[in-house]
Amino acid sequence: MQMTNQANRIAVSASALVVAVSAFLGGGAPALSATIENPVAVFSGIDKITGRITTFDVYVNETVQFGALQVTPRVCNSRDETEAPKTTTFVEVDEITLDRKIRRLFTGWMFADSPGLNAVDHAVYDVWLKECKQASDVPAPNAEGAAATN
Numbered sequence: 001m002q003m004t005n006q007a008n009r010i011a012v013s014a015s016a017l018v019v020a021v022s023a024f025l026g027g028g029a030p031a032l033s034a035t036i037e038n039p040v041a042v043f044s045g046i047d048k049i050t051g052r053i054t055t056f057d058v059y060v061n062e063t064v065q066f067g068a069l070q071v072t073p074r075v076c077n078s079r080d081e082t083e084a085p086k087t088t089t090f091v092e093v094d095e096i097t098l099d100r101k102i103r104r105l106f107t108g109w110m111f112a113d114s115p116g117l118n119a120v121d122h123a124v125y126d127v128w129l130k131e132c133k134q135a136s137d138v139p140a141p142n143a144e145g146a147a148a149t150n
Helices: 002-028 141-149
Strands: 035-037 040-047 052-059 064-066 069-079 088-096 102-111 125-133
Touching: 040 069, 052 064, 052 069, 069 125, 088 125, 102 125
Parallel strands: none
Antiparallel strands: 035 069, 040 052, 040 125, 064 069, 069 088, 088 102
16 A cells, blocks of 8 residues: 555656646747748838839739839748737849849848848839738739630
């Protein structure tokens, strides 16, 4: 009987230790937030000559021209609205030169919460990421082709 009580105490102590270690290791680490892949990147751009700021939607892997710049987002990620905001895009920005050649100005990540960090700073135009979203008022490129064939 005494051996059974001692064995029970050891088992309870071992279980408590396992729970405590699990809580310490698992509970102390922040949960990884799920990345939401969005089909639309929203950019703002300024024409420094006119002072006009324009906001425009670009579908991922599509190219939109803003002035002499061509903007092509490759991914646009955000987090759930319950998480701290972190909106990023991997984007390529090209310039169409006066002699009609295309010159790569920027390839890399832009961060909506730090627009000055990796914005495109051109002599005439600046472009930066505002947000990523799931839908746009601009028709999707494949929707235009489907409408034309009907």
